[in-house]
Amino acid sequence: FDGFRAPFSYLFDVVCYRHDELADAPLEVSEPLMFEWGSVDGGAAPAVWIVRRDGTPVGYVNPLQARTVGTWVDNGSITATVHRINPVPGAPRLFVMAEVRAAESANAAAEATSTRDSPAT
Numbered sequence: 001f002d003g004f005r006a007p008f009s010y011l012f013d014v015v016c017y018r019h020d021e022l023a024d025a026p027l028e029v030s031e032p033l034m035f036e037w038g039s040v041d042g043g044a045a046p047a048v049w050i051v052r053r054d055g056t057p058v059g060y061v062n063p064l065q066a067r068t069v070g071t072w073v074d075n076g077s078i079t080a081t082v083h084r085i086n087p088v089p090g091a092p093r094l095f096v097m098a099e100v101r102a103a104e105s106a107n108a109a110a111e112a113t114s115t116r117d118s119p120a121t
Contacts, residue, residue, distance in 0.1 A: 001068045006102040011083060014050055014059035014094040016040075019087075027058065031082045033096060035061070035073045048073060050080065050096055059094060075103045 004010075033050050040047045040060060048061040048069045061069045072078035083097035 001065070004100075006077065006100045008100055010098045010100060012050070012061060012065075012080070012096045012098060014096055015062055017059040017092055017094040018057060019092040019094075022056070022058065025056075027052075027082050027085060027094065029082050029085065033058065033080045033082060035069060035078055035080065035098075037070060037073060046070065072100055077101045077103050 032053060034053065036049050036051055038047050038049045038057075038060075039045065040063075045063065046066060047063065048066045049057050050059050050061065051057050060066075069078065078098055078100050080096045080098040082094070084095040086093040086095075
């Protein structure tokens with residue numbers, strides 16, 4: 001991501017798309033998704049998972065991108081939606097459109113939300 005300055009949009013090709021595990025509740029185009037830290041197959045190396053709102057994993061970010069994407073996860077500056085699902089048997093793929101905001105914008109949005117959701121004193 002050298003040379004990328006927020007805000008920008010980025011299309012991720014999801015690694016290890018869990019299409020078989022999602023057969024009973026398939027993803028839909030425009031469905032909102034989240035990013036969260038984890039590991040792959042219990043390994044020591046950190047990974048950034050792409051998950052549904054209920055926490056169901058759909059796949060993860062390319063390990064070469066994980067550190068940078070992880071900083072966006074940590075500061076709350078990344079959101080995503082399902083962009084395209086390629087249901088070709090033997091080669092299913094999932095593409096996720098992410099919106100990356102400047103960290104300051106993400107912090108301001110989080111503060112506005114927490115202030116709005118706080119009970120009045």
